[in-house]
Amino acid sequence: MTPAQAQPLCAADLDGSGDAETPGETAQCSEMTDGSYLCPIQQAACVADAVGAYSCPLGSQYPCATPIGGGTPSCSPHACTSVIGGGIEEEDPVVDDPGAPNDGPVDADGNCLGAIEIFAGRAVRCRPAGLKTTFSNCCKDRGEIVKDGMGSSISSIGTKIAIAKGVWTGMKAAYTAFKAGATASQAASAGANAIIVGIDPTSIAISLAINFMMDFLLSGCDQQDMEVGMLRGSGMCHEVGTYCASTILGVCVQKAKSHCCFNTKLGRIIQEQGRPQLASFNAVGWGTAKKPYCRGFTAEEFQALDFSKMDLSEYYSDIEARVQSDIQIDMKDRIDAYMETVNP
Known part of the structure; x- marks a missing residue:
């Protein structure tokens, strides 16, 4: 049996205070079909072109991925932590x-x-x-x-x-x-x-x-x-x-x-x-x-x-x-x- 792993997290300094200590500035990441995780903070829906290829409206450096539950591929400007330990450094x-x-x-x-x-x-x-x-x-x-x-x-x-x-x-x-x-x-x-x-x-x-x-x-x-x-x-x-x-x-x-x-x-x-x-x-x-x-x-x-x-x-x-x-x-x-x- 594979041991349970902590849910990856992400954080963003949305108010410019230099930290992410207020509600809404930290979140659990969502698992995607390709095995990656997506940060829901400032998440955006990807846009399909004429041939059905998706791109992120936030920038080409952000990959698009499809949620496990299905739906439109999405992207986020914020990275998720490593799965192991949730990625919180104490x-x-x-x-x-x-x-x-x-x-x-x-x-x-x-x-x-x-x-x-x-x-x-x-x-x-x-x-x-x-x-x-x-x-x-x-x-x-x-x-x-x-x-x-x-x-x-x-x-x-x-x-x-x-x-x-x-x-x-x-x-x-x-x-x-x-x-x-x-x-x-x-x-x-x-x-x-x-x-x-x-x-x-x-x-x-x-x-x-x-x-x-x-x-x-x-x-x-x-x-x-x-x-x-x-x-x-x-x-x-x-x-x-x-x-x-x-x-x-x-x-x-x-x-x-x-x-x-x-x-x-x-x-x-x-x-x-x-x-x-x-x-x-x-x-x-x-x-x-x-x-x-x-x-x-x-x-x-x-x-x-x-x-x-x-x-x-x-x-x-x-x-x-x-x-x-x-x-x-x-x-x-x-x-x-x-x-x-x-x-x-």
Whole structure:
């Protein structure tokens, strides 16, 4: 038995945008009687001459072929991909960096004895509307779902920096359940339950999270799209750039937006405003769209930051219950306590 082969595809930049990411700019090709395939985009009927020979009105360079089902021979100005694999070329590898591994030596109390990274991020991507997302915008912000408020005790730091990890765990649980046959509602509930196991339940709007996951699961978005979507909408991601993730015969049919996503909104803000102060980031910045540079600060770099030159108003506005001066004092206490733990 001959194995099934993927249907050939074709793509065309009809709107002059430089890609083929909108509906109607990609299509499945039709099989013809001579074994070739014809792209239906801008397809034209061939014209017969006096002796019955057909020619393409679009140009003699385009061959005429008859559909398997019969009818008038047709031609198209656009080529079809190879049958094998459908001809979609994927960017390799997908932007997905788990961040710095926690693999250094620790003391008896579990404190890190090796090199540490403060406010480290993870390189990830989401995809705007395109062929691979069934033309759904998987980068669309859906509002703040994860909250990044500061509690009253220093011990809550561990909970706050676990937020992103909890989101990643939840998205994986939801996507795995959905692929295993669960309904979107059941999968979203499984994802929400996985999230609140790892973080303070008051840090996330559960009902919004469930609706968010259901929306994503019913679209063409994947697990990483969901991860980035929730953190991006909650203000925890810095967008690095856009690159082409999938092409057909050299025509881009799916773009991706790369990000550095952090455990907290505060981490993202300090990274954005702290990096310009440090010479060690001058040459590389945030990296490139395909290779985001999301590392955290070393202890020495963090100590060198001048917080008086940072605008933290975006963060202050999220904590309306406390006056700004109290937050500044609390933040200084937290940073001092953290540095004492790192450098006793």
